[in-house]
Amino acid sequence: MTDPRAPTSGAPAGNRPAGGPPPVPDLSRHALFLDFDGTLVDIAPRPDDIRIPEILPGLLTALDAAAGGAIALVSGRRLADLRGFLPEFRGVIVGSHGSETWPEDAAPAPGLRQPDAGPVRAALRALAATRAAYLFEEKPAGAVIHFRADPALDAEARAAAEAVVAAHPGFALQRAKMAYEIHPAGVSKDRAVARLMDRAPFRGRVPVFAGDDTTDEPALGWVRAREGISVHVGDRPDTAAAWRLDSPAALRDWLARAVSVEERG
Ligand SMILES: [Mg+2]
Known part of the structure; x- marks a missing residue:
């Protein structure tokens, strides 16, 4: 059992899997x-x-x-x-x-650029409209497509979101739990x-x-x-x-x- 008050230097080294209680x-x-x-x-x-x-x-x-x-x-x-x-x-x-x-x-x-998120939102909103299991979420600087209601949609959602990012320079794709988010790069x-x-x-x-x-x-x-x-x-x-x-x-x-x-x- 790891001593939860062990010193920070007791952290597992390198890429070894995370240890127990911090x-x-x-x-x-x-x-x-x-x-x-x-x-x-x-x-x-x-x-x-x-x-x-x-x-x-x-x-x-x-x-x-x-x-x-x-x-x-x-x-x-x-x-x-x-x-x-x-x-x-x-x-x-x-x-x-x-x-x-x-x-x-x-x-x-x-210096952080906030490109116009309108076209990105429109593209993900259109994707969300194709299936009831999708959920569209607008963000202040981007948008999210959620597929928690049907995890089998992961590959389809990813491919669509990748296509949106490829078409809109200045944005990046972020994978989250059962969702893909598009937000400004950087x-x-x-x-x-x-x-x-x-x-x-x-x-x-x-x-x-x-x-x-x-x-x-x-x-x-x-x-x-x-x-x-x-x-x-x-x-x-x-x-x-x-x-x-x-x-x-x-x-x-x-x-x-x-x-x-x-x-x-
Ligand atoms: Mg979290």
Whole structure:
């Protein structure tokens, strides 16, 4: 059994699969970067159907206070959705994989081009209209085609999304869980984390990143390369993370130990 308070240097080396429970963050010196869906909350069949666990708002507020504000949610979701789910949260929120940040000046990305997403949205909306199992989602800088209702549509959705990206320079394809997202090229969670780490109150702290999805892997690798705490939530065998936790509930429990908050029910 791995000692959950083992030093960071005890991380598995190289590309070996992620080990067990990570060391509990020391919020006097760590900065927290947390994905949302599948990490802090369980994934729901439709993105709007997620349930916010009772403990979560208070837990995030306690973590924010203990870390001196060095906490950020880093999600592929729209910023407005995240703020709606967690209206009390006062840390930084990065939405749409880094296309949007709240507060607006928390992580400026000078020079990041935001090409017109209209044609990309129109193409994915047209694809979604071809089958009832597809779900179209508009993003502030792009769009998503979901196929969770019929996983067999993966190859068809990928081929169609690849064709859309090929036809629209300046955009990139991002695979997510049961979905393909098209967003501006150059937007990614690791770049968003790197920008935040350059600024107070994050600067000088050791980064912690927790995420469940392929979209989190670049940030997990970035944090691991800096000897931070990289945590994969779930059972992906090829994660860049050094540690793993089984579920959002296990992640919340782990975070609660950093601030001595207990989950009920
Ligand atoms: Mg996620």
